[in-house]
Amino acid sequence: MPTHHFLAFDLGASSGRAILGTLEKSNLQLTEVHRFVNQMQRINGHYFWNIFSLFQELKTGLSKCVRELGIQPESIAVDTWGVDFAHIGADGMILSLPYAYRDPRTNSAMDDLFQLVPKNEVYRQTGIQFMQFNSLFQLYSMVKSGSSLLPVTKQILFTPDALNYLFSGVAATEFTIASTSQMLVPGKCEWQKNLIEAAGIPLNILGKVILPGQQIGTLLPEIAEETGSSQIPVVAVAGHDTASAIASVPAEDANFAYISSGTWSIFGIETTEPIISDKTLELNFTNEGGVEGTTRFLKNIMGMWLIQECRRIWAREKEYSWPEMVELAKTAEPFRFVIDPDDNRFLNPENMPEAVVVFCEETGQGKPESHAQIIRCIYDSLALKYRQVLDEIRSVTDKRIERIHMIGGGCNNDFLNQLTADVCELPVFAGPTEATATGNILMQAKALGVLSSLNEIRKIVRESFKLKIFQPSGDQSWRKAYQIKTSE
Ligand code: LFR
Secondary structure, eight states: OOOEEEEEEEEOSSEEEEEEEEEETTEEEEEEEEEEEOOOEEETTEEEOOHHHHHHHHHHHHHIIIIISOOOOSOEEEEBOSSOEEEEOTTSOBOSOOBOTTOGGGTTHHHHHHTTSOHHHHHHHHOOOOOTTSHHHHHHHHHHHTOSSGGGOSEEEEHHHHHHHHHHSOOOEEHHHHHTTTOBOTTSSSBOHHHHHHTTOOGGGSOOEEOSSEEEEEOOHHHHHHHTOOOOEEEEOOOBHHHHHHHTOOOSSSOEEEEEESSEEEEEEEESSOOOOHHHHHHTOEEEEOSTTOEEEEEEEEOTHHHHHHHHHHTTTOOOOHHHHHHHHHTSOTTSSOOOTTOGGGSSOSOHHHHHHHHHHHTTSOOOOSHHHHHHHHHHHHHHHHHHHHHHHHHHOOOOOOEEEEESGGGGOHHHHHHHHHHHTSOEEEOOTTHHHHHHHHHHHHHTTSOOOHHHHHHHHHHHSOOEEEOOOOOOTTHHHHHHHHTO
C-alpha cells in the first residue's frame, strides 16, 4: 500500500487544529500542522462564533501543509462541536456570525416549545437528550422572538457543513452533525417534519441529509490557488467531533463504554439501534448518529469546561498549567465537596469558581476555601457522575461493559483516569489523545476507498497508538459521597 496523506480540521470550542494523517500500511502517524485559538465572541450581549476567521485559519492550515511541509493531502475534512449552524442567504452568502450554543437566548426555549409539543413527544420523535442549546430550541427561539435573520435564510448549514461549503461551494448536510439538532427521526437521515412544522421552523431551510464517509465536492479553484493546494476532494466525515472520536475507539469487541474527554465529557455506548423509552427520557439519554449505521447512546456531561473556566478566572491573579492544577487537586481531601457538574448554573457562569463555592454552600456542604479544594471537588464530581451514568446505562440495556475507553485530550490526565477506574470499578484504557482527528482522517481514507470498514479503522488505531491502562485500585472512599449524591 502506498503512503497516503489526509488533512483533518478539528475545531473545538476553545481551539482548532489542522492535523495531517500519514497512513502507511496499518500505521497512522499524526502531525500537527497548525493550531489556533477559538473563542466565543460577545457582541451586543450575545455570543457568536467568528466563522470567517475560523475559515481563514483552516486555509492557513492547508497552506502550511502544502507549502511548509511540502505535502499535498489527498483530501480534507472538517469536524466541529454540535448543534450550531450558519444561515445562508438566497445569494449563497453566509448572512451573520453563527450564534454560539452557550448564548442565553435559549434559556426558556425548551419550556416554551413544550407548550406546543409536549416534552415526551419531542423525545419520542427524536430520541435526543434535552439541552437548551439543541438546534431545535435555537431555531424555535428565533421563531418566537421574530428574528430578522430567519425570514431571509435560504438554508442553514451546521458548522462543519458550513466550512465544507466555504471550501467547496457545495451545501451538504451530514448525518452525525444533523443528529445533534434534535430534529431528525432517530437513526435516520430524515427530518422530523411534524415536529419542525409544529415549532414554526420553515422546513425548506433544511437540506437533504447524507451519510458520513463520502466526497461532497472539490476545493474551489480560488482556494486551491490561495493555499497552493491542488483541487483535492472535500469529504464529509462524521462532522460531529464526538462521532469522529468514537469512530476511533481502539476496541476489539463491543463490550465497552467510552468517555470522550474534552470541554465536554461524553459518556456512552455504541448500539445498533436507538434506545428510546420512558426510562431513557427520564434519565435524559441521547441517541446521536454514528458512522456505519451505529447509534451513539450517551450523555453529555459538563466536563473539563469547569476546570477550563476556573483556570481562566484564576489567571487574573495566577496562571496555572493543567498539570499544576492536577497536582493541587491531589493535595486536597478526597470527596469532601461534591457538585452536580450538569447543574445549569455551570453552563456559562461569569465566575466558575464562585459558582462552585455557592453550590457547595447552598447544598449544606460548607465552603471550599482553596483552589485545591475547588479543583478536587470538580474532579471527584466528574468521576462520581461517570459512575452514575454507567449505572444508568446498565439499568436500561443489558449490554456487557467490561472496560471504559477514555479518548480525547482529557485522557492525558492520569489522575482523572485512575479516579474514573476506581469509582467506576472498571479498567480504563486511555488513548488516543487525538481521537477526533484520528476518526476524521480514517473516515477520509474510507471515503477515498483506502479503507473499507469501521473494524479496519479501529484496527489501525490499535496498531498506531499506545494505550495506557488504569486498573481499579479497590479504594472505596468514593462510596459515601456517591450515596449522598444519588439520593439527592
Ligand atoms: C463536544 C460537543 C458535544 C456537544 C457540544 C455542543 O465538543 O460536540 O457533543 O453536545 O459539543 O455542541
